[in-house]
Amino acid sequence: MKLDPAAKTALHNAGFSRRGFLKTSGALIVGFSAAGWPSRSQAQGPLPGSPAMNQLDSWIAIGADGTITAYSGKEELGQGIATAQQQLVAEELSVPFNKVNLIYCDTALTPDQAHTAGSQSHPTNFNETNLAKAAATARETLIRLGSERLGIPEAQLVAADGVVMSRSDSSKRISYGQLIAGRKFNLAVNPNAKRKDPKDWVVLGKPVVRPDLSDLVTGKFVFVHNVRLPGMLHGRVVRPPTVGALVASVDESSVQGMPGLVKVFVKKNFVGVVAEKPYQAIQAAAKLKVNWNPGKPLPNFATLYDDLRKQKGTRDTLLVDSKDVDQKFSQAPIVVKATYLHPYQMHGSMGSSCAVADVQGDKATIYSATQAVWYQKNTSAMILGLKPENVRVIFRRGSGCYGVNGADTVTYDAAILSQAIGKPVRVQLTRKEEMAHENYGPAYVLDQKAALDAQGNIIAWEHESWSPGLGGRPGANQPGNIITGYLLGYEPAPFTPRSTAPAPTAYANNSNGIPSYFAAQFNGRNQGCGTIESGRVMTHALPSAFWTGPLRSPARLQNTFAHESFMDELAARAKADPVAFRVKHLTDKRLIAVVNAVAKGINWDTRPSPKPNARRTGVATGRGMACVLYEGDNGYSALAAEVEVNQDTGKVVVKRLVAGTDVGPISNPNGLNNQIEGGALQGLSRALLEEVTWDNEKVTSFDWRTYRTLPLGFEVPKIESILINRPEEEAFGAGETSITVVAAAIGNAIFDATGARLRQVPFTPERVKAALSTRT
Amino acid sequence: MSRVLSTPPLPLTTDQGVETNLDVARKKVRAPQSDSSTIRHLTLATIPLTLVLRGTKMSAIRLKVNGREHTLDLDPTTPLLYALSDDLALQGPKFGCGLGQCGACTVIVKGQAVRSCVTTVKSVEGSEITTLEGIGTAEKPHPLQKSFIEEHAAQCGFCVNGVIMTAKAFLDKNPKASSEQIQQAMSGVLCRCYTNVRMLRAIERAGRELSR
Numbered sequence: 001m002k003l004d005p006a007a008k009t010a011l012h013n014a015g016f017s018r019r020g021f022l023k024t025s026g027a028l029i030v031g032f033s034a035a036g037w038p039s040r041s042q043a044q045g046p047l048p049g050s051p052a053m054n055q056l057d058s059w060i061a062i063g064a065d066g067t068i069t070a071y072s073g074k075e076e077l078g079q080g081i082a083t084a085q086q087q088l089v090a091e092e093l094s095v096p097f098n099k100v101n102l103i104y105c106d107t108a109l110t111p112d113q114a115h116t117a118g119s120q121s122h123p124t125n126f127n128e129t130n131l132a133k134a135a136a137t138a139r140e141t142l143i144r145l146g147s148e149r150l151g152i153p154e155a156q157l158v159a160a161d162g163v164v165m166s167r168s169d170s171s172k173r174i175s176y177g178q179l180i181a182g183r184k185f186n187l188a189v190n191p192n193a194k195r196k197d198p199k200d201w202v203v204l205g206k207p208v209v210r211p212d213l214s215d216l217v218t219g220k221f222v223f224v225h226n227v228r229l230p231g232m233l234h235g236r237v238v239r240p241p242t243v244g245a246l247v248a249s250v251d252e253s254s255v256q257g258m259p260g261l262v263k264v265f266v267k268k269n270f271v272g273v274v275a276e277k278p279y280q281a282i283q284a285a286a287k288l289k290v291n292w293n294p295g296k297p298l299p300n301f302a303t304l305y306d307d308l309r310k311q312k313g314t315r316d317t318l319l320v321d322s323k324d325v326d327q328k329f330s331q332a333p334i335v336v337k338a339t340y341l342h343p344y345q346m347h348g349s350m351g352s353s354c355a356v357a358d359v360q361g362d363k364a365t366i367y368s369a370t371q372a373v374w375y376q377k378n379t380s381a382m383i384l385g386l387k388p389e390n391v392r393v394i395f396r397r398g399s400g401c402y403g404v405n406g407a408d409t410v411t412y413d414a415a416i417l418s419q420a421i422g423k424p425v426r427v428q429l430t431r432k433e434e435m436a437h438e439n440y441g442p443a444y445v446l447d448q449k450a451a452l453d454a455q456g457n458i459i460a461w462e463h464e465s466w467s468p469g470l471g472g473r474p475g476a477n478q479p480g481n482i483i484t485g486y487l488l489g490y491e492p493a494p495f496t497p498r499s500t501a502p503a504p505t506a507y508a509n510n511s512n513g514i515p516s517y518f519a520a521q522f523n524g525r526n527q528g529c530g531t532i533e534s535g536r537v538m539t540h541a542l543p544s545a546f547w548t549g550p551l552r553s554p555a556r557l558q559n560t561f562a563h564e565s566f567m568d569e570l571a572a573r574a575k576a577d578p579v580a581f582r583v584k585h586l587t588d589k590r591l592i593a594v595v596n597a598v599a600k601g602i603n604w605d606t607r608p609s610p611k612p613n614a615r616r617t618g619v620a621t622g623r624g625m626a627c628v629l630y631e632g633d634n635g636y637s638a639l640a641a642e643v644e645v646n647q648d649t650g651k652v653v654v655k656r657l658v659a660g661t662d663v664g665p666i667s668n669p670n671g672l673n674n675q676i677e678g679g680a681l682q683g684l685s686r687a688l689l690e691e692v693t694w695d696n697e698k699v700t701s702f703d704w705r706t707y708r709t710l711p712l713g714f715e716v717p718k719i720e721s722i723l724i725n726r727p728e729e730e731a732f733g734a735g736e737t738s739i740t741v742v743a744a745a746i747g748n749a750i751f752d753a754t755g756a757r758l759r760q761v762p763f764t765p766e767r768v769k770a771a772l773s774t775r776t
Numbered sequence: 777m778s779r780v781l782s783t784p785p786l787p788l789t790t791d792q793g794v795e796t797n798l799d800v801a802r803k804k805v806r807a808p809q810s811d812s813s814t815i816r817h818l819t820l821a822t823i824p825l826t827l828v829l830r831g832t833k834m835s836a837i838r839l840k841v842n843g844r845e846h847t848l849d850l851d852p853t854t855p856l857l858y859a860l861s862d863d864l865a866l867q868g869p870k871f872g873c874g875l876g877q878c879g880a881c882t883v884i885v886k887g888q889a890v891r892s893c894v895t896t897v898k899s900v901e902g903s904e905i906t907t908l909e910g911i912g913t914a915e916k917p918h919p920l921q922k923s924f925i926e927e928h929a930a931q932c933g934f935c936v937n938g939v940i941m942t943a944k945a946f947l948d949k950n951p952k953a954s955s956e957q958i959q960q961a962m963s964g965v966l967c968r969c970y971t972n973v974r975m976l977r978a979i980e981r982a983g984r985e986l987s988r
Contacts, residue, residue, distance in 0.1 A: 051798055061802065069802075078932025078969055108801040184799075209925065216933035217921040217940060219868030219908035223933075226867045234862075259833045259851065278862050279854045350968040351872050351880060351934045399872075400932035400969045431873040670928050674971065678931055681970035704877040704966065712939065713963030716972050 044476050047374045049389055050112035056141070056185040058111045059134035060089070066162045066177035068093055068100045072131055073113025074121040075105040075371070076212070078400045079735050080671030081121045083210045085131060087667055091196055091204040092135035093142075093176075094159045098211075105373045105395035112374035115473065117403070117550065119634055119733025122667070126731040129191040136193035138185070145179045198665055198727030205727070207670035224396035224407075227356040227367040229424040233262055234278045235417040236285035238271040239433050239483065242697040243545060244295015247271060254289035264288065265420040269487040272417050274425055282430075298545050298694050305341050305445045308466045314540035316501040319513045320520050325536045328460035332451030336573055340562040341760040342444040342743075344692035346701065347551055348709060351399030352434035353406030357414035358424040359384060364391045366415055369398025369407040372473070376408060379479040380415050383488055402682070403441070404549040406434050408474050412484040432702040437483040440692055441551025442467050442544055446562035456574030458585055460534035461515060465559070468544030469495070483547060495543045509632030512556040512740070513537050515563040516628060517585040529588035529629055546692070546699070552682065553736040556630060557743070561761060564626035564744030568609065568751060575608045578625055578748065588629060590726075594638040594660035595627045597722050601658040602640040609752040616775075620645050621655075622753025626744035630737050636662035636724075637737035639680065641717075643749040647772055650765030654684060654717040654746060659738045661721065664729035676721045676738045683742025684717070685710040689762050837897045841866070842910030852898035856890075857881045859897050860907060868908030868937045872966070879938030879965035882945075883907050889945035908937045911944060919982040920944055927978040931969035938965050943979045951987035955980055 051058035051071070061069040070089040076082035086102045093100070103109055105116070113124060125131040139159050146164030147154045150172055158167050165173035198205065215221035240246070247269045255261060255273070260280035265272045271290055275281035299307055329335055356367040357380075364386060370376040373393040381388040398407050406429050418425040450461040471481035471492040479485030480492045507520050507527035514520055518535045520528030571581035579599045586592050598604075605623060614620050622645070627638035642656040659676050666672055689708040693700045701707035747758045756771035833851045840846075841864060848863050855874075860866045860883065869892050872880030876894035883892045884906040912918030917925070920940050930936050939962070946961040947953065953961070958979050967975065
């Protein structure tokens with residue numbers, strides 16, 4: 001059964017594994033997020049006006065000079081996908097890398113491929129009938145046209161270096177430019193077009209240097225922050241000072257006569273100013289007197305997790321239920337329980353978000369770092385009251401967003417202010433506006449319970465978790481999911497309680513809610529990665545006081561922290577080596593392979609944890625590991641860590657990380673390593689330091705002092721990255737693999753070193769000391 | 777037998793089909809990822825027109841940036857970052873936090889790494905200011921710029937200005953710095969994509985080249 005790209009996206013967003021779905025027959029289910037939150041875009045085909053996805057001309061154009069232009073809906077955020085896509089097209093069309101001009105994410109030019117997110121860019125454009133197949137179709141078409149023009153059978157022709165020529169007589173040739181000369185193909189993309197054999201790759205698979213590096217290091221690169229339009233003015237916003245506060249009144253006279261001030265603009269609860277120079281706008285926004293009606297009191301920070309667990313009216317989802325778990329627990333000789341806690345964390349982009357909008361009458365041109373230009377076009381049109389076809393959104397890179405930062409919200413800010421004065425307006429958020437109002441990665445409470453038999457095998461495992469949510473990505477039509485849309489009067493996506501979770505009918509591990517060690521039998525077939533047949537996974541979604549949205553490895557990271565820490569606790573209980581214990585309960589060969597590769601790479605000391613005869617004061621050292629198949633079908637990752645724990649101060653220093661990664665065929669090993677290393681260190685910062693805090697009315701993490709994060713010069717661990725290249729497999733995403741397993745690997749290493757178990761992230765020195773003090 | 781799901785191919789020797797808006801738009805754009813460069817020149821050309829005193833807060837501020845002199849009409853308390861990035865349309869120094877905490881705005885003044893978001897234009901009037909653009913070009917890169925490319929030391933690239941300028945100021949004074957010293961010197965700079973390993977390696981590499 002073949003699935004068209006929209007269907008695959010719909011399934012993915014609904015939490016269904018592509019592998020699982022394709023192998024079972026079943027009705028096409030479209031559009032529902034299993035967790036009840038639209039934190040990923042709802043299933044949505046390409047929006048009206050998008051170049052047709054199934055037409056070759058939407059993707060590839062060849063000029064008379066032979067230059068190849070490729071159009072993509074997946075954008076470069078810093079993750080290396082532009083380079084990989086350019087390599088892909090160059091490879092499939094057999095031209096040098098620099099002969100391909102890749103244009104991405106401009107609604108006037110490129111197809112609607114929804115968001116660049118979710119580690120889906122490689123699967124979407126490399127596996128499915130999109131960019132890769134388009135380039136392959138173009139190559140086959142060139143051969144066919146060359147055959148007609150040269151009068152030589154196709155089988156005797158080869159496309160190489162921009163030319164179609166006879167294999168036996170290279171003087172019989174015709175260039176791509178001569179064959180196509182800027183005309184349209186007027187062909188459909190052929191889903192059966194033959195991809196180049198990875199054995200023959202000369203561009204793909206190579207560590208091609210990213211073409212933007214030179215501009216980045218010389219200050220020539222144009223970020224959205226650098227976009228300038230003639231006559232451009234500067235806008236700044238005034239956000240609620242406390243959570244949920246709404247405008248009572250605005251005293252425009254408080255800024256009257258300020259130098260360069262052009263306008264004060266208020267619409268419902270949106271407040272902004274426009275001035276000639278940025279500093280003038282900043283001063284006016286700071287000086288403007290706004291009276292606010294306070295919002296509801298915030299939940300108690302100190303009792304957050306207990307309160308989450310107790311909340312009524314949750315939306316419940318069962319991911320798996322073998323229906324015999326309670327029975328197994330009642331019969332088991334050993335039952336182990338543990339609860340894990342993970343805080344709200346923020347995306348914390350390096351540069352606060354920025355956009356430039358030019359709204360003239362009924363038309364708008366917007367430069368935005370949005371992850372979805374077509375959806376931004378639609379929602380900007382909504383808030384401006386314009387027709388979507390008259391709104392153009394052009395992606396310009398922002399600062400790394402790690403999921404969803406202020407890029408969409410500041411785009412609305414710029415658009416609405418530009419419309420208010422009929423001139424181009426650039427808006428950049430302050431550090432506090434970026435941090436206090438972003439859509440956080442939400443907190444999690446994760447209960448784990450498992451039964452062991454007398455031989456130390458896991459015979460049943462139950463997971464129950466709670467996590468709040470509010471809003472998320474604005475998607476194609478929900479601007480109220482983010483702060484500016486909300487202030488302008490749009491509502492966030494509604495929360496719908498559901499107290500009886502429907503019985504799960506298909507394997508859907510998009511959230512990694514199902515531990516890797518589950519067999520997860522559906523329709524008579526095991527679809528999980530492991531051996532455990534008795535299992536239950538129940539998740540509870542509930543309303544959040546703070547905006548939430550996908551933060552790099554959303555839910556997957558928190559679930560994996562719980563599962564991989566708990567697996568380690570079970571191994572300790574069974575007095576088994578953590579690596580051997582995992583392998584014993586795994587069936588997925590590729591997952592076993594990354595685990596073994598990493599164990600070998602770190603020279604894993606095979607024995608149970610904790611380390612015997614360890615000292616109980618001073619500095620202790622230990623090793624730990626964790627593994628996951630991201631989303632159940634999108635990237636194999638394992639990580640081993642060596643740590644030093646100062647048992648007197650509680651300080652943890654990670655000395656060494658060995659990461660193992662299997663994402664199928666590697667497009668660019670250098671780019672892949674950059675993501676693996678970056679993800680590992682970002683995971684380290686989140687595991688050791690990061691936590692959003694608040695008092696009874698406002699968020700208190702609003703700059704780099706109040707939201708702690710690892711700086712450049714911290715004691716960086718030695719990182720080794722082992723890449724397993726599988727050219728014959730489908731391409732997986734990689735940007736969220738290593739980050740998913742860091743917290744558990746470190747927690748497990750701390751346990752190995754000290755016998756103290758950390759169950760709450762971040763592992764601050766205070767928490768480490770508290771755990772040390774409860775050791776038996 | 778596989779079915780090719782394409783419409784029958786039309787010969788490409790004849791022009792066919794109606795030109796759509798998409799075709800028109802695509803024809804207009806040659807290199808859209810870098811089209812702001814022409815706009816930047818336009819803005820620089822209009823600067824002389826803004827040298828009009830407005831209100832009592834503005835005054836003529838002389839800034840020497842990358843070897844060129846500029847006289848700008850500014851509130852003297854304006855943070856240097858805005859004069860550089862807006863009035864002079866320089867793209868190197870960036871607004872990351874506006875609080876001097878992250879380093880994205882770093883420039884070099886009198887050999888020191890200075891956080892331009894918390895430094896007034898008045899306080900650096902007359903001093904030599906160097907931005908990222910001023911230390912080297914693609915044709916003649918500074919060793920740091922060269923090593924960052926060789927080590928692939930960037931992901932989103934937003935922090936690169938702060939990292940390179942802080943490193944340059946440090947290496948200029950400490951050409952034989954050890955890895956530990958480099959690490960210390962970079963301890964107040966932020967990179968949220970966490971390209972730390974490659975950046976520290978690139979700085980060490982540049983250090984070796986500079987101290988030869």
